[in-house]
Amino acid sequence: MSEKLQVAVAGIGRMGMRHARHFATLTPRAELIAVCSPVQAELDAAQKEFGVRTYRDYEEMLRHEKTLQAVVVASATTVHAEQAIKAIEKGLHVLCEKPISTSPEISQSVVTAYEKSKKNHPAQKVICGFSRRFDASYRDAYQRMANGDIGTPAVFRSQTCDKLDPSGFFVAYAEFSGGIFVDCSIHDIDLALWFFGEESKVKSVSAVGITAVQPDLRKHNDRDNALGIIEFYGGKIAQLYCSRMMAAGQEDCTEVTGTAGKIAVNTQPQLNLVNLYEPTGIRREIPADYYGRFQAAFVTEANEFTACCLDNTRPPMSLDGAVKAVTIGCALQESLISGKKIEFDESGRRVEQARL
Amino acid sequence: MSEKLQVAVAGIGRMGMRHARHFATLTPRAELIAVCSPVQAELDAAQKEFGVRTYRDYEEMLRHEKTLQAVVVASATTVHAEQAIKAIEKGLHVLCEKPISTSPEISQSVVTAYEKSKKNHPAQKVICGFSRRFDASYRDAYQRMANGDIGTPAVFRSQTCDKLDPSGFFVAYAEFSGGIFVDCSIHDIDLALWFFGEESKVKSVSAVGITAVQPDLRKHNDRDNALGIIEFYGGKIAQLYCSRMMAAGQEDCTEVTGTAGKIAVNTQPQLNLVNLYEPTGIRREIPADYYGRFQAAFVTEANEFTACCLDNTRPPMSLDGAVKAVTIGCALQESLISGKKIEFDESGRRVEQARL
Amino acid sequence: MSEKLQVAVAGIGRMGMRHARHFATLTPRAELIAVCSPVQAELDAAQKEFGVRTYRDYEEMLRHEKTLQAVVVASATTVHAEQAIKAIEKGLHVLCEKPISTSPEISQSVVTAYEKSKKNHPAQKVICGFSRRFDASYRDAYQRMANGDIGTPAVFRSQTCDKLDPSGFFVAYAEFSGGIFVDCSIHDIDLALWFFGEESKVKSVSAVGITAVQPDLRKHNDRDNALGIIEFYGGKIAQLYCSRMMAAGQEDCTEVTGTAGKIAVNTQPQLNLVNLYEPTGIRREIPADYYGRFQAAFVTEANEFTACCLDNTRPPMSLDGAVKAVTIGCALQESLISGKKIEFDESGRRVEQARL
Amino acid sequence: MSEKLQVAVAGIGRMGMRHARHFATLTPRAELIAVCSPVQAELDAAQKEFGVRTYRDYEEMLRHEKTLQAVVVASATTVHAEQAIKAIEKGLHVLCEKPISTSPEISQSVVTAYEKSKKNHPAQKVICGFSRRFDASYRDAYQRMANGDIGTPAVFRSQTCDKLDPSGFFVAYAEFSGGIFVDCSIHDIDLALWFFGEESKVKSVSAVGITAVQPDLRKHNDRDNALGIIEFYGGKIAQLYCSRMMAAGQEDCTEVTGTAGKIAVNTQPQLNLVNLYEPTGIRREIPADYYGRFQAAFVTEANEFTACCLDNTRPPMSLDGAVKAVTIGCALQESLISGKKIEFDESGRRVEQARL
Structure with a gap:
């Protein structure tokens, strides 16, 4: 088997922990390497369960994790777009929880960032996690x-x-x-x-x-x-x-x-x-x-997101649709x-x- | 058992024939005595199946059927209100198919006629046949x-x-x-x-x-x-x-x-x-x-309409609601x-x- | 419509009363004329509900009801066969509740009586009421x-x-x-x-x-x-x-x-x-x-039994099958x-x- | 996370390949290290999909795989018992497909082997794979x-x-x-x-x-x-x-x-x-x-079997029951x-x- 997608999860509240679990244990082609959260207790729980590196600061995680390939944005909705854009600008793959933002304009700004970044990273994948898909x-x-x-x-x-x-x-x-x-x-x-x-x-x-x-x-x-x-x-x-x-x-x-x-x-x-x-x-x-x-469906999402990042295949939905x-x-x-x-x-x- | 409600059906197309059948055979306390329709073939069919008197003209039926107590109006929607009002004005009970009319004003005119008639016929029942009730x-x-x-x-x-x-x-x-x-x-x-x-x-x-x-x-x-x-x-x-x-x-x-x-x-x-x-x-x-x-439900409707006419009990819905x-x-x-x-x-x- | 089948019900406990009700009110081609029961309270209830003649003694009912055409045997299972045979021997149609008897031999004796009687009454119908049919x-x-x-x-x-x-x-x-x-x-x-x-x-x-x-x-x-x-x-x-x-x-x-x-x-x-x-x-x-x-199904049974008696058509099941x-x-x-x-x-x- | 259970699958026909897949990719705490089959094409397919070592001969696999801890017996029913016993005698954990054997006596012989082996390997687990459990x-x-x-x-x-x-x-x-x-x-x-x-x-x-x-x-x-x-x-x-x-x-x-x-x-x-x-x-x-x-259920089976081997906990069913x-x-x-x-x-x- 080929090497594993190096994944971090940003925001490890209830749903973030589930994403972390799916990538850590139920997605054979992925490896969870880091998580971030402003809440120390959440970081401790993740460290204990997954043995991953933990960060209080999202940008610090992006800076330090040199092997990082993909970020799952599962933080509070209010910071979805901002965190997604920061990862996009670093050329990372992004799986962003829904909604991208509660504002159509801000949502559109993520698409804009992605379109710009893709010129340099043609294989970059950014999707919004509509689990029912x-x-x-x-x-x-x-x-x-x-x-x-x-x-x-x-x-x-x-x-x-x-x-x-x-x-x-x-x-x-x-x-x-x-x-x-x-x-x-x-x-x-x-x-x-x-x-x-x-x-x-x-x-x-x-x-x-x-x-x-x-x-x-x-x-x-x-x-x-x-x-x-x-x-x-x-x-x-x-x-x-x-x-x-x-x-x-x-x-x-x-x-x-x-x-x-x-x-x-x-x-x-x-x-x-x-x-x-x-x-x-x-x-x-x-x-x-x-x-x-x-x-x-969430487990399938983790596996298919991983596969499309590793194999550079088309994700099952467009980011435009999410906007x-x-x-x-x-x-x-x-x-x-x-x-x-x-x-x-x-x-x-x-x-x-x-x-x- | 007490005597049977004397019923006529006006309009014996597909649904009218069903009403006729329900009153003739599945409503023990009712007796179907007459039907009317502008279509001779329909009258012939009803005469054959029920042995009832038949009329081409609605008003003639109302005039000739001296024992008539109740009319089921199952004719074309366009004449529901007119036929209902004629029966109401004679003091007859009326079960009118839905809708009373496609016009709220005309529907209301049936209620008005009923309210007026009830002063002379306090036991008179007029309902609109919402079968689901x-x-x-x-x-x-x-x-x-x-x-x-x-x-x-x-x-x-x-x-x-x-x-x-x-x-x-x-x-x-x-x-x-x-x-x-x-x-x-x-x-x-x-x-x-x-x-x-x-x-x-x-x-x-x-x-x-x-x-x-x-x-x-x-x-x-x-x-x-x-x-x-x-x-x-x-x-x-x-x-x-x-x-x-x-x-x-x-x-x-x-x-x-x-x-x-x-x-x-x-x-x-x-x-x-x-x-x-x-x-x-x-x-x-x-x-x-x-x-x-x-x-x-239609059979229940026939039986309960019959019972409330014969026993002077409250029907399960008001005519106002139909308007x-x-x-x-x-x-x-x-x-x-x-x-x-x-x-x-x-x-x-x-x-x-x-x-x- | 042709004349109505004249029906009596023998045994008017819970199920017998239901049969009586089906024939009296939900079977347009039948007329319930008599019931019998050893229990006076049951007879009183039936008299009140249906206005029928009542008998304490089954044989007396058969003797007195000169117009009787059909008997529904809904009495205790122990007397099903005996009552069925008495009616059969008088040439009456019989709808017998299940089972004909708890003994195969006694059940067979009803078939034998029926076969004998049919020689004189070729249009006679005897069925066992398997309602699911x-x-x-x-x-x-x-x-x-x-x-x-x-x-x-x-x-x-x-x-x-x-x-x-x-x-x-x-x-x-x-x-x-x-x-x-x-x-x-x-x-x-x-x-x-x-x-x-x-x-x-x-x-x-x-x-x-x-x-x-x-x-x-x-x-x-x-x-x-x-x-x-x-x-x-x-x-x-x-x-x-x-x-x-x-x-x-x-x-x-x-x-x-x-x-x-x-x-x-x-x-x-x-x-x-x-x-x-x-x-x-x-x-x-x-x-x-x-x-x-x-x-x-019971109401259908009453109607179809009535129809096959009046029209001399084949009933939907054979008596042999019941044995x-x-x-x-x-x-x-x-x-x-x-x-x-x-x-x-x-x-x-x-x-x-x-x-x- | 602790180290992974080293697993081999014996018999990789349709169901064996599924077991292999469950252990290789859907059981985070297990590692599939070897498979055996008498059919070279099956071995080739498994080698390609899982990158594992392959054996034509079961006993050779048991001899060579020094780190092996557990065997999944998914071969033809006729050899279930024999293969299970060989693994049991080596002190390995065994997950045996149902039935252990089509003979109660042979089935019992597996239990006997297990009971004997357990004296030396008190933490050894042997279960029969009743998936519905x-x-x-x-x-x-x-x-x-x-x-x-x-x-x-x-x-x-x-x-x-x-x-x-x-x-x-x-x-x-x-x-x-x-x-x-x-x-x-x-x-x-x-x-x-x-x-x-x-x-x-x-x-x-x-x-x-x-x-x-x-x-x-x-x-x-x-x-x-x-x-x-x-x-x-x-x-x-x-x-x-x-x-x-x-x-x-x-x-x-x-x-x-x-x-x-x-x-x-x-x-x-x-x-x-x-x-x-x-x-x-x-x-x-x-x-x-x-x-x-x-x-x-099969995936759960793989994970729970793995867990009870690694953690020395009680499996969800006894081998006696299978006999x-x-x-x-x-x-x-x-x-x-x-x-x-x-x-x-x-x-x-x-x-x-x-x-x-």
């Missing part, structure tokens, strides 16, 4: 659509709905999350772009929402349940639902209706293959969170708060409401 | 919500999606149907009002749509797939999908998410309890049309065509977009 | 098999499993039920004969069982859970499970595997189309008893108790274990 | 039963049913497979022992079978479909189905009914979370073979062919049928 069921669905099994895909429905966290942690979190459409529905938007075609052009978005369980979210211009509609040029429409109050667990499902059939992914969620027959009926559990649903997803997510979030429909012309520019 | 699964769902099983219902999703009819019959039909939101989603709107409470007040509606399989629908200002959002005052939101192009069959399902749980009705549609294990996998069929899904459903359906249809969000104040009046 | 899902399964959809049916699995009744009523009931294989599995055996062909010849049966919840059943040579295997001549085998201790409710399901596919009926039981999403997962309820599962089912059920029950395999030669005679 | 769903089911969630487990149903292989490969394979009960149902038997308790004592077995698609199996005293019943002392019973002719794919499912509930595993098989809505209905695919169903499973499987296979019930006394000895 690596999920076996979504891939099966995509392949069938690409085969024409449902005719022309025309109507998309998708939801990203979190189990209710009674601690209300998500209220504080909402301050920097970009809002529920940017934090949750970004995945559904990415799926819509994947299934309808990356070249799809948004025509309009509309959204409404409520605070059914956490009125305090309004302080951060956010909601705990929201519905959105996206219209694309070319006769395609999408319907979104995002929520923070699912009782049973994580409920992420997607349906695409085409002119000759429909494909549904996870419309009957389940934790595993067990059914319980009890005096109250038949019951099954469902995953408590997105990681319970998508763990295998487009942020743009749509932000527009939905704006519509959610303003109550106004937002329209775009075919060049992607917003059509301002006529003012007389 | 009589479906065992929807009733189970309603009862659980009424028990508080899901906390406060807050987010509603429902779809009425017809199997694709390759003949394109629905294009001609669209001329008088009132549009897909009035023809199909009216059921979902009625369910939203039922589950959120009849007193719910609509705040806004938005819709988008496409013609994926039948561009000719645009001639009649209609679409073959549409998505809608309804906002209600008091923190409740609803998401609708209506379609004419389902490959597998009728797909009508509903979900209501509350602050403590969710109830789903028919999110895993099926024709019966059979599963087929074939070289291509496991397959089940689903009902081809709404009658395949709701036949038992409200038409109003919302028409607003969604208008938004679908205009692309504009439509807003209502708390008194139910439309808020006109500010014009400077 | 009238169930839409089982019929769909049968039709698909008849079409060759699964190739040659070869392996059958079926179970009849009752919800645990904590009152233990079934212990006393076991004294006369014929045992769990005769009481419960008789339905599965009938299905095996239907799906494999009425002409199927049993080759051997084996059974084992336990008393997991009601050791007292052993007093009556019965068990609360039992497993059986039936071998048929011609390369077909069947697997049975019967139980009295299902926590969730009635679980009756059937699978038939053929050389080219498999058909499953009710392997995912459900009460209706509702799913509940709760903090403990997703839950659905299932029917509490066989009537919750098969109510519509065969009892014979197999009794052999399984014997094997359950003795622990010995029981073998039959191709003429249907038992092969005694060689004794040297 | 490592499956997340089966483990969830086990844990719930251990918690008492279904009361006392009493009735077990399980099936191992292969997708029909039209090539008929399994006919030739049957010569050495030990028969369908030893080859397929051994997994179900192992599950019964796990769920009812390893100490469970078999009381009797009965079986019947047919050759529905491959009459040639009779040459090898085998069948393509078989049903079995196992009785255990202490009031527990089990029902088995094994088949080689499933149209849709691998159908392995298990149900355990207890005095207070039931647990079902995989009674609704599926390949992934995708459902296809087509003109013929709703369809899902299922795994084509056991590896499609249990791949993750017991072979003994029951062989008895079922004998009953399948002889048509006779086989009984055992509580000490595990066969009770011979009384001969006068």
Whole structure:
């Protein structure tokens, strides 16, 4: 076997530690060599589990790790773009957690940095980690659509709905999350772009929402349940639902209706293959969170990102698409708060409401 | 057993014949005595099957049938209101097929006629046949919500999606149907009002749509797939999908998410309890049309309508609600065509977009 | 419409009252005219609900009801055969609840009486009420098999499993039920004969069982859970499970595997189309008893029995098959108790274990 | 991280290569160092994929690989025991594919060798690879039963049913497979022992079978479909189905009914979370073979076997249980062919049928 991709993980909170674990133990062609975090306890835990070098400072890590080839950016969303750009400018491969940024402009700046850097590093890979792109069921669905099994895909429905966290942690979190459409529905938007075609052009978005369980979210211009509609040029429409109050667990499902059939992914969620027959009926559990649903996809992501870096092959998604997803997510979030429909012309520019 | 309710059916096309059959053979407390239709062949068929008196003219039927107690209006939508009002003015009970009319104003005129007539006929019953109100699964769902099983219902999703009819019959039909939101989603709107409470007040509606399989629908200002959002005052939101192009069959399902749980009705549609294990996998069929899904509900409707007429008990829904459903359906249809969000104040009046 | 079949019900305990109701109110071509029961309270209830003539004595009913055309025998199993024969000898049509008798010989005596009577009453109909034969899902399964959809049916699995009744009523009931294989599995055996062909010849049966919840059943040579295997001549085998201790409710399901596919009926039981999403997962309820599962089938049974009597058409099953089912059920029950395999030669005679 | 377990795989046919892959790439704490096979092409393929040393001769591998710590025996069933014993006698850890042998006596000889060797190598681990013991769903089911969630487990149903292989490969394979009960149902038997308790004592077995698609199996005293019943002392019973002719794919499912509930595993098989809505209905695919169903379990097996070798912890199953499973499987296979019930006394000895 060839040599292993030298990987560092920036940000080792809950999801960062998982990324670290995937690269350290479940990605045979990668080697985790360093991690960084501003939190010493996190560094200690990573050092203990992986025996890697640890850094309090991201730039110091980039400077010191001479063999470093790839960085996984799993830090707080607010620093995603900045850290990604710094790694990009050093010619490193980057796997950046979603969203690149809660701002379309900042997201675009990462693409710009990448395009500039690629002139000197033509084999450099930078992707945004939309984990569902690596999920076996979504891939099966995509392949069938690409085969024409449902005719022309025309109507998309998708939801990203979190189990209710009674601690209300998500209220504080909402301050920097970009809002529920940017934090949750970004995945559904990415799926819509994947299934309808990356070249799809948004025509309009509309959204409404409520605070059914956490009125305090309004302080951060956010909601705990929201519905959105996206219209694309070319006769395609999408319907979104995002929520923070699912009782049973994580409920992420997607349906695409085409002119000759429909494909549904996870419309009957389940934790595993067990059914319980009890005096109250038949019951099954469902995953408590997105990681319970998508763990295998994250591992595939780590392996495929590693392979495309080492083999200089094309990654399964473009960085441009990630910016487009942020743009749509932000527009939905704006519509959610303003109550106004937002329209775009075919060049992607917003059509301002006529003012007389 | 007491004497039987004397019933006539006006309009005996496909659905009218079914109503006739339900009253003639599956409603022990009713007796079908007459039918009317402008089509002689339909009258002949009904005469043969039920041995009833037949009329080409609706008013003649009302005049001649001295023992008549109740009329089922199952004629073309365009004459629903007119026929209903004529029966109402004679003091007859009326079961009117949905929608009362494709116009909110005309729908309201039926209510007005009923209110006037009731002064002289306090036991008179007039209902609009929202069949799902009589479906065992929807009733189970309603009862659980009424028990508080899901906390406060807050987010509603429902779809009425017809199997694709390759003949394109629905294009001609669209001329008088009132549009897909009035023809199909009216059921979902009625369910939203039922589950959120009849007193719910609509705040806004938005819709988008496409013609994926039948561009000719645009001639009649209609679409073959549409998505809608309804906002209600008091923190409740609803998401609708209506379609004419389902490959597998009728797909009508509903979900209501509350602050403590969710109830789903028919999110895993099926024709019966059979599963087929074939070289291509496991397959089940689903009902081809709404009658395949709701036949038992229609029979329940016939029996309960009969019982409430004979026993002078309260019918399971108000006629006012049916007008409200038409109003919302028409607003969604208008938004679908205009692309504009439509807003209502708390008194139910439309808020006109500010014009400077 | 032609005149109505004049029907009486003998035995109006729980199931008898249901039969009475089906014939009185849900079978348009039948008229319930009389019922009999040794229990005055039952007669009073029937009189009140149906306004029919009532009898304490079965023979008196047969004598007095001069217009009587058909009898539904729904009395205690111990008198099924005797009552059926009396009605048969009067030339009446008979719908006899299962089993005809818990004895193959007595069951056969009903067939003999019927064959004799038919010489004088060639249009006379006598059937044993295997309700599943009238169930839409089982019929769909049968039709698909008849079409060759699964190739040659070869392996059958079926179970009849009752919800645990904590009152233990079934212990006393076991004294006369014929045992769990005769009481419960008789339905599965009938299905095996239907799906494999009425002409199927049993080759051997084996059974084992336990008393997991009601050791007292052993007093009556019965068990609360039992497993059986039936071998048929011609390369077909069947697997049975019967139980009295299902926590969730009635679980009756059937699978038939053929050389080219498999058909499953009710392997995912459900009460209706509702799913509940709760903090403990997703839950659905299932029917509490066989009537919750098969109510519509019983109504179909009443209507089709009525139609075949009035129109002199062939009933959907032969009386011979019912005797065969009892014979197999009794052999399984014997094997359950003795622990010995029981073998039959191709003429249907038992092969005694060689004794040297 | 500590040093890695040095592993060799003996036999690198289809399943052996999978084991090699799991240890080489998906088991972070193991290192695959050698493989052996009598087939040069297989050795070449393994050398190319893993860069390991290759051997035509098993004993030579054991002699030359001085650092070897553990052997995975994945060769033909006929040499499982012999290869296992050779490794055991060298003090190596062994993961032996199922069944240890098709003979209970030979299986026992492996246990005897292990017991002898353990005196000198107290930390030595030898397990038989019952993959389902490592499956997340089966483990969830086990844990719930251990918690008492279904009361006392009493009735077990399980099936191992292969997708029909039209090539008929399994006919030739049957010569050495030990028969369908030893080859397929051994997994179900192992599950019964796990769920009812390893100490469970078999009381009797009965079986019947047919050759529905491959009459040639009779040459090898085998069948393509078989049903079995196992009785255990202490009031527990089990029902088995094994088949080689499933149209849709691998159908392995298990149900355990207890005095207070039931647990079902995989009674609704599926390949992934995708459902296809087509003109013929709703369809899902299922795994084509056991590896499609249990791949993750095999990886867990590799990791847990590695961990228990390195950390000297208790493996999740005893080797004794594997012998017991072979003994029951062989008895079922004998009953399948002889048509006779086989009984055992509580000490595990066969009770011979009384001969006068």
